[in-house]
Amino acid sequence: MLKQCVKKKSLPQRGQPPSTSTVEFFRIPASPAAPTAPWNTRLRELSKLSRFPEALALYRQMLRSGASPNTFTFPFALKSCGSLSLPASGAQLHGHVLKAGCEAEPFVLTSLISMYSQCSLIDDARKVFDHCPQSRHLTVCYNALLSGYTSNSRFSDALSLFCRMREMGVLVNAVTMLGLIPVCSLPVHLGVGMCLHCCSVKLGLGCESSVGNCLLTMYVKCGSVEDARVLFDSISCKGLITWNAMISGYAQHGLASHVLDLYREMKSCGIRPDSVTLVGVLSSCSHLGAYHIGCQVERQIELSGFNSNPFLNNALINMYARCGKLAKARAVFDAMVEKTVVSWTAIIGGYGMHGQGELAVELFEEMLQAGIRPDGAAFVSVLSACSHAGLTDEGLKYFYAMEKKYLLQPGPEHYSCMVDLLGRAGQLQKALDLIHTMRVRPDGAVWGALLGACKIHKNVEFAELAFERVIELEPANIGYYVLLSNTYNEANNMDGILRVRVMMRERKLKKEPGCSYIEHGGKVHLFLAGDRGHPQTIEIYRMLNELEDWLKEIYNLDKNYLERRDDERLSGMGVHSEKLAIVFALLNTKHGTEIVVIKNLRVCEDCHLFMKLVSKAVDRQFVIRDATRFHHFEGGVCSCKDYW
DNA sequence: CTAGGGTTAG
Structure with a gap:
């Protein structure tokens, strides 16, 4: 019955105008004189507010009303398609652009290029660029295509386009560099990134704060925090974003005490921290277990009115959980209006790391009930919770559901949880069998988990096997030598202990200082x-x-x-x-x-x-x-x- | 066309 109603309403008879009153209400007389400007104004407003679905609906309404879209219509409609990643609608819009004959307008041209890039159709973006002779002289077109290549991780295409731009003598501005620099966000590209740094300075863009901040982040993403710091110190006018980039950079590399030092320095320079700053600070408090500083940050959040920021709330959950204050973590979680998969992962992980596996599993089920789709990280948190609480069967169940029901490829981090789970339960052979079935190459953590289980169960034979593998992958990780040595110790095998010591001496490894x-x-x-x-x-x-x-x-x-x-x-x-x-x-x-x-x-x-x-x-x-x-x-x- | 952010074992 319900189905019938829906059908009748949503499918008007072919050839007849739709009978819903809303369409009639907004209807503008279909004549060549139908004004376009009011539509454009509203469309621009919606687009600026990131209300893209509404913007597209408005565009459709506009067409139905008989007004014809123009140069000031297309950019906002195209932006909406790009942001929502709707390639079919985007291509349709492209058709409208051609019909209106405004493809050569710079504003429309760049919007087309970035629409295709955002829909991951970067080759179509290139076709638009090549097809229009205009674009060969316009900085904005190069910029649009460059950032398209960057966001689609097309490293060499971005660079060759930049070279071509310079050969053609097209003006390079700060936005060009901002589009280009993020292609170098992997350690292998650090060398190129440094060239871009020099290039920016030569082109007189070195003093642009946005370029400096972007370069700073590039160094961080390449894993070169020291270089980032050198750049940071050389920036004379540090803005909020500069401080945030450095603070988050330290936070992402686990340099938690550096974060706190920098945070103090920032405040003493009179810069007011915003929510991005506080996210970095909170995440460092979690790593250090710095509960009191974390509480100060929470007060600061309340004072600044950032209470409803989901990033901050997720970081708070994590901070309280890692400082052992589960009740507080839970209170923050419960008060959140919009819980994302990250929020659930944080609270599940919190219960898991404190041995409350049953609660963690319950919460995971609640998350599924709430219609949240778990991602890889969510599975890591529930699997590790199961292994810490000895919930072997539940863990196995989730591991299989992950691939079968949620179509997620388990990565090495999931396998290491499973090896840990089986290993703790004493099923060393099963754990080893599981490693052999892996489709991805096992990493150090996978063999390390097996080695850890061998120590618990005093199994020298398996320990030697796991050690041999783990040391191929991480020869300098002292923890594994210590684990093997402890396993020998548990089994009263003095020869083994000596062998490990000799090995460590030969490889010049020293126990890391506590x-x-x-x-x-x-x-x-x-x-x-x-x-x-x-x-x-x-x-x-x-x-x-x-x-x-x-x-x-x-x-x-x-x-x-x-x-x-x-x-x-x-x-x-x-x-x-x-x-x-x-x-x-x-x-x-x-x-x-x-x-x-x-x-x-x-x-x-x-x-x-x-x-x-x-x-x-x-x-x-x-x-x-x-x-x-x-x-x-x-x-x-x-x-x-x-x-x- | 345009710089900074949360969750994940051992």
Whole structure:
């Protein structure tokens, strides 16, 4: 019944005018004198507001009304087709352009070129360009085609067009460079990117702030953060976007403490951060576990009225989750009006990393119910949640559904989750079989996951096999040598341990230094083992010695602890970073406040003992958090529900 | 034609 109604309404009889009242209402008398200008004005407005579907509807209405589109109509209609990626409508519009005879108008010409580029029909864009002799002399046409090549990742075409442009003596402006520079956003293209940098300077465009910002981002995307920083320092008039580009650049490369330093510097220069700045800062807080700075940022978000920005809310969910505040993460998530797949991924990942696999799975199902299509990242978060919580069957179910139901090709990151899942469940052979069925080449993480499982289950045979593979792919990754060595240790295989040591020495690999840090006064204070760089170094070491002497007396510290302590000092390794951070906190925080120390690697037993005794002796609460694994050690006991 | 942004294991 419903079907019939719909059919009757939407399909008017052939040859008869549509009978809906809206069309009649807007109808303009069909005569050659029907004015075009009012339509154009409205069309331009809608296009400027990015209301493209409405703009196209208006264009159709305009045609029906009998008004004829002109030079000032087509650009906005074409832009709408391009933005919505509607190649068929775009081609139809092209027909209208030809009929109206305004293909040679520069504004129309560039709009046609960019429409085809946005619809991924870059060759059609080129045809338009070649077909019109006008375009050979117009900077805007080259610019349109250049940015078309860039957005369709046609590296060499973009460059040869640029060369041709220069040969023809066409004026190169800032927009040309902005269209061209982003083709060099892969490390392999860094050399060309540097040439473009020189080129910009030679052409007198080096002082254009937009070009500078664009180059800065190019260096970041090429993985050359140092070069980006050099450029950043050389820019004399840094605008908000310049600061944001550098801050996001550091954030994307995980240089979280650099982000926080730069953020402070930016504020002290009197630049007001906007939502883009805060996204970068929040993501760095997540990486560091810098909860208090994260909270400050949230207040700033409220003050600035950015509460409903989805990028910021997603970053907030992640920050709270990684700082162990799941309830807060959930509150932000629940308050979001428009939850994207990224929001769901963040909250699912949050529950997953804290061992709450059942909740993560429930949320994933809720997401599906809400009609959100999961992407590759969403599957990574649910699969890893399953593996941490021991939900082997659920994990397998999702892995198969991913390919069969959602038609997503699993990448190496999904396989490494699955190997982890099977491996933790003790099914090492199945995990190995799965690796052999992979259609993509397994990466280090896949073999690494198998190696990790071998350590849990003390399986030397499989561990040696996995190690051999993983080391081909990542020969300098110390973590894998340590894992193999630990596996031998669990199996009481001393020969194995020695072999790993020899291997590490031959390859000149040293265990990476641990570091610990503490948030204090809106700053992150970082300590390496034996660090002497902190301004309070002298006080810290003096107090540490006093403390240890005192602990020795009142608690009878065991001999081994003291021997190891002297060892660490004499061998040049230096005092463990946890101790430095703990003493720093004692010196600088009020009695009664909890001290949160964050560690990048596992906390050693002696430091645990030290913390426990200090906690008792001076009556202070400590939490040591492992920032890489989200283990929560409270009072020396691992409170994490995960069964790592 | 036009510079900066969120989620993902080990």
